Amino acid sequence: MPVIEELIRTEQDGTISFGNYKLETKSKLQDFEHAGDLYKVKTFYEITKLERNGMFVYESVPGTAVENFAVSNDGVAFLVEGDKDAQLTVQLAEDTEYEVYVEGEAAGSMGTNMSGKLYVSVELNEGTPVSVKINRK
Template sequence: MAAVKELLRVENDGTLSFGDYTLTSKTKLENFEFQGDLYKVKTFAEITKLEKNGMLIYESVPGTAVEKFKATEDTLEFIVSGEKDVQFTVELEAGTEYTVYMNDTNVGKMKTNLSGKLSVSAELNAGAEVSVKIVKA
């Protein structure tokens, strides 16, 4: 998967793609309108962060590229790639249990904290990608 050179784009299937981990300095795109909401992305080699209406919805350390990001009431799905292993944090429903799948393998159940954040680590090699699916239990 290549970095998203536009920083943030809408795909033909109605999902979002964002992030460019190949950048050496922090770059951002603000006020990107999608389905009535405003998005902001900040990305470079060290971090990728996506906000919706001023609220965090995705953050990774180090930076990543994310494709086909789609959130529904009970499920969050996306494909992530980067140069090396990554930890990403997503904002979901507070104090709720979710089942996490990576490349269609159940990696276990996790519970969000009181602010709704769920942090997951993924093993990545340069050029490789991992499909992530987080389902409300």
């Protein structure tokens, strides 16, 4: 899975892809329109962050590349790649239990905090995308 050279793009299946963990300096793109929403992405080797309509959606430390990011009423699913293991933060419903799957394997049940953030650690190797799926229980 290559990095997203244009920082953010719409895929043919209606999902979005974003992030470039190979950049040495912070780059950002704002006012990217997708499905009636405006997105803003900031990315480089230290962090990747996505906002929708000025609200937090996704963050990884260190930076990552994310493909086929899809949000539904039940959760979120995407592929993530990086050159180092990463801590992901995803915005979901507040005070809600979710089942987390990494590469199709159950990683356990996790709850969001009062602000709706869920934290997931993933082991990453450059050139190998990892699937992450988070479903409401």
